[in-house]
Amino acid sequence: MSPERKPSIPDVGELGLQSDCGSCFGLCCVALPFAASADFAIDKDAGRPCPSLRTDFRCGIHSELRPRGFSGCTVFDCFGAGQKVSQVTFGGQDWRQAPGTARQMFDVFPVMRQLHELLWYLAEALSRPAARPVHADLRAALEETERLTRAGAEELTGLDVPAHRGEVNALLLRTSELVRVGIPGRKKERRGADLVGARLKGANLRGANLRGAYLIAADLKGADLRTADLIGADLRAADLSGADLTGALFLTQSQLNAAKGDAATELPQTLTRPAHW
Template sequence: MSRAQEHPAPDPAELGLTSDCGSCFGLCCVALPFAASSDFAVDKEAGRPCRNLQDDFRCGIHADLRQRGFSGCTVFDCFGAGQKVSQVTFGGQDWRRAPGTAREMFEAFPVMRQLHELLWYLAEALALPDARPVHAGLRGALDATERLTRGTAQELAALDMPAHRGEVNALLLRTSELVRAEVPGKKKDRRGADLFGARLKGAALRGANLRGACLIAADLQGADLRSADLIGADLRDADLRGADLTGSIFLTQSQLNAAKGDAATRLPAALSRPAHW
């Protein structure tokens, strides 16, 4: 039996990393703040329910969010943190019927989301054969992170999230190096680069390091982004029409949802073409 068969890559669905809004108490619509902008039609402070949140915790304008000025809601992904806090951390007790839980619930949600996002990246890394040299460390980090998600609200509030994220990120960075090392030729390093509105049409970015890069409104039409590391890259309104994202690593559905693309955009197998493309 091969090592891959002995330790199959974890399934994000089995880890509960797929959002299930029907099992959540509308936490993203209450706990998080947003400011009036091109993404949101109004201001809302943290802890105050969005005006569109109904009594059953559903959105009253869900089918028309983009048309009503709430495109930011359509790209947000909690990675399943909402239902974990609602159903596991607080055992199905909602903040409306038990208002005494509201503050702790709203504080736990953003911490849980960060933990679930790390789980998503770790699960992806464990599915990459080129990252085999660090699979043991990745699996240990995934198990430790999963245990943290099962802590109490008080334990989540006390968690040193920057320290934990730093430990996981070191493994993800090594994963990125191993995967991109398999790409022939010199790779571009644009980590954290300000590429706002950059003209990158047809750019050769295969195996590039674009971690945390600002690519807002960048023209990436027809760009070669195969095996590029896109963790944390801001792709809002980036033009990905005809771009090749095959094998790109640490790209999330929410990043794609925030960008522009078309039927010719090539995507990693695990991600879906946004409905508005």
């Protein structure tokens, strides 16, 4: 069976959805909290710089994050929100030079990250020919979301993010339905399913609805996940070795980074094979 044509996400560069850490003030290393766990070696409160953050906003242990117990850092993706907040919202003035802006900058960052994630999904949805019936609405939602990313700090911190996500999600759900209805055969509906550790080796999940499914440590070796909807699916430690993710809907780099795979795993062309696979 020949693989499907892999879609391309339009305007990713123009929208600034790829992380540029060199243009960011280390916001993910300061603004976000984390707790000592399998993903992080220490506890850190929101707004407190990670001890490994250097004065130039680079990570002092970047090449050793996994062996030092910071695998959570290696899977995080801000979708370009860090440089947007640093260079656009705050005009290139960093929180060390202007400590009075720090609290607001750290509050804006997670909001911007969610907006940029939505832009990623909307851009992908617009690349799907099958979703043409809702392209006009998707384009309008993308333009409004892009407008919000360029708003001032006060508007961003006051934004009702759940309400905006809800409006966008309705369009993404419709996109998923339009794309998957064209896939032959019966599609599995496993939205939000608890599939932790599930044995799904070689499973036919083509066109399946796996939105928000818990696939932690699931055995998906050799599984057919072509055009499956994976938005929000938890793939931590899931084994994707030899799996076919060609055309998977709303799959992100951070999901892949959290999973396991190998050279035989088939990926959408918009994503990169993680270095640790």
